[in-house]
Amino acid sequence: MTEQLRLGPVAAVETTPDIGVRGAPAFPLGRGSGLDRHVLLDLQRQERAIARKYYEIGQMIRWKYVVATLAGFGVWASLFPLTMLDVVPLWAALVVSYLITTAGYITAHEAMHSTIGRKGTKAWFWNELTGQLSMIPLMFPFSIARVTHLQHHRFPNDPVRDPDYPDSAPNLRAALWKAWLNRQPGKTAQAHHIKRVLLEEVATPEAKAALKQTALIQLAGTLFFIGMALAGYAMEVAMVWWLPRWLGLIHTHVFFSWETHYPHEGRGRYDNTRIFRSSVGSFLSMWIEFHLIHHLYPNIPMHLTKQAYFEMKPVLEARGVDCSAH
Numbered sequence: 001m002t003e004q005l006r007l008g009p010v011a012a013v014e015t016t017p018d019i020g021v022r023g024a025p026a027f028p029l030g031r032g033s034g035l036d037r038h039v040l041l042d043l044q045r046q047e048r049a050i051a052r053k054y055y056e057i058g059q060m061i062r063w064k065y066v067v068a069t070l071a072g073f074g075v076w077a078s079l080f081p082l083t084m085l086d087v088v089p090l091w092a093a094l095v096v097s098y099l100i101t102t103a104g105y106i107t108a109h110e111a112m113h114s115t116i117g118r119k120g121t122k123a124w125f126w127n128e129l130t131g132q133l134s135m136i137p138l139m140f141p142f143s144i145a146r147v148t149h150l151q152h153h154r155f156p157n158d159p160v161r162d163p164d165y166p167d168s169a170p171n172l173r174a175a176l177w178k179a180w181l182n183r184q185p186g187k188t189a190q191a192h193h194i195k196r197v198l199l200e201e202v203a204t205p206e207a208k209a210a211l212k213q214t215a216l217i218q219l220a221g222t223l224f225f226i227g228m229a230l231a232g233y234a235m236e237v238a239m240v241w242w243l244p245r246w247l248g249l250i251h252t253h254v255f256f257s258w259e260t261h262y263p264h265e266g267r268g269r270y271d272n273t274r275i276f277r278s279s280v281g282s283f284l285s286m287w288i289e290f291h292l293i294h295h296l297y298p299n300i301p302m303h304l305t306k307q308a309y310f311e312m313k314p315v316l317e318a319r320g321v322d323c324s325a326h
Contacts, residue, residue, distance in 0.1 A: 035318070046315050051297040054308040058301040062116045065301070066126045069107045073133045076100045076240075083236045090239040097240050101137040101248035105256065106286050106302055108134035112146040113298045138252075139221040139245055144210035148194055151202055153298060156272040157264045161201045166190040167257040168264035175258040179250045190253075260291040269296070270321050275309065277325045282306050292321065 035043070079097055082088040110116055111131030117123025131142035148163040155161035157168075166182055167190075169175035182190035198207040221241075228237035258264075259276070266272045273295045278285035290305040293312065300308055309316075309326070317323050 040319075043315050043318055047296070047312060050308060050312045050315070051300060053311075054300045054304045055297065058115060058299070058304055062110075062123075062301070063126075065107050065110050065116055066130050069104070069130045069134050072100045072104060072107075073136070076137055079240045080236065083240055084233055090235060093236075094239045094244060097137065097244035098247050098251075101244045102251050103286070104134040104137055105248070105252050107131075108142060108145060109149070110301060111142070112149045115299055115301055137241065137245060138248055139218055139241075140249075141210065141213045141217045143206070144194075144198075144214045147198065147202060147204075147207050147210050151197060153295065155201075155267075156295065157261060157267050161197060163190075163194045163197045164253075164257045164261070165264065166193050167253050168261070169258055170263075172254070172259075175254050175262075176250065179253040179258070182253065183246070183249060255285065256288055260288050270316070270319055275321070275323055275325050289326070292316070 076097060079088060079093045083090055083093045108131045111127050111134070114124075114127055116130055117125070117127035128142070131146065135142045135145055152162050152164045157165065159165050167175065167178065169178045181188070195211060198211055225237055225242060228234065259278075261273050270292070273291045275292050276289055278289045282289055287302050287305050290309040293300060293305040293309045294302065297308070313323050313326075
């Protein structure tokens with residue numbers, strides 16, 4: 001289970017218990033398998049010192065996520081009247097909306113981990129606003145995005161308890177096809193897996209409320225689509241919201257879920273995700289290449305995971321982590 005690691009007077013960095021300091025190997029393969037308890041403890045201290053550094057840097061620039069969210073949502077909302085007035089061509093609106101929809105998941109993701117502000121602080125309002133606005137283009141409420149994502153962090157790659165496990169596939173082509181099938185109605189859709197996980201595995205009032213909010217949000221969105229079509233703006237709403245939403249959903253499930261956890265087998269602290277090289281580079285992949293850093297320390301902002309990785313790389317290699325991709 002995820003716990004909060006106290007790092008002095010500053011706020012906490014999320015982590016998971018390191019079984020290595022209790023006498024068992026921290027990583028079952030590679031160079032880390034033969035390290036004794038004292039070496040593992042020293043490596044853990046080095047690792048946490050680096051994590052603390054980048055967490056504190058993230059705290060100084062966390063408001064950039066709020067600004068990016070407000071600006072992105074403003075541009076996205078303006079595409080509706082701009083396309084209806086023929087100011088912006090539909091093809092351009094599709095591209096811009098798709099980019100905003102996809103990038104919005106990253107800003108929402110920071111809010112899921114309360115990176116922008118923790119409950120009980122003045123920044124909590126901005127944390128929640130960032131999460132709520134970022135998820136609107138995906139027509140997916142922030143409440144269910146947060147509860148499913150945090151459940152994923154607790155049980156990554158668990159076929160029963162991980163809400164993202166249906167994204168697993170043997171290769172990219174299969175992952176793309178599965179991402180499409182998982183969005184379709186029917187008992188094999190990912191929505192049914194998520195519903196079962198929330199009701200049976202999470203089973204909290206927040207999880208149940210999130211399911212109800214999802215139904216209401218998606219009903220409201222569908223009614224908006226129908227209303228726009230009846231008013232004569234079917235192409236506008238399709239190119240600004242409907243199609244970019246579908247592309248964004250497939251993108252996030254394939255490149256933010258499948259690719260980061262392939263082959264979806266490891267469940268340990270250092271093998272439940274991986275370090276890999278994206279064909280589009282770190283910036284365009286939104287730094288998901290360094291997803292292991294995120295799972296180790298979720299409160300390090302995504303855009304700082306690359307820097308944190310390269311500083312932490314010698315420690316990870318000593319533990320036996322495969323760092324050959326970078």
